[in-house]
Amino acid sequence: MPTPWDPDTPIYIQLYQQVVTRILDGYITEGEPLPSVRKVAAEYKLNPITISKAYQMLQDENIVEKQRGKGLFVKHGVQDIILNRERESFLSSQWPKILQQINRLKLSAEDLLPSTLETK
Secondary structure, X not given: OOOOOOOOOOHHHHHHHHHHHHHHHOOOOOOOEOOOHHHHHHHXXXXXXXXXXXXXXXXXXXXXXXEOOOEEEEOOOHXXXXXXXXXXXXXXXXXXXXXXXXXXXXXXXXXXXXXXXXXX
């Protein structure tokens, strides 16, 4: 199934974000190898350079490590690092806007909590 790419964001960044999200959600585990550049390029019908750019970003951020002759592997302990980074990002950039909207709509905790509990 083809991925609907966001036309406003470079595909390599979207691929990077997909890998980070999959690690955070536990679909890719620590110590697990990433699929080869060729395999991902063939699966998504993308230029291998695009995949390489995304993988390089993951290496630059110490999320994955290259094992000579074997490929790229998710580093141990990285899930907690990503979780903390994503929480900080959410609280500093997204939450203030959400809170502003909650206040604007005069929503109470009771208005918000039932819908939160139903999604679990």
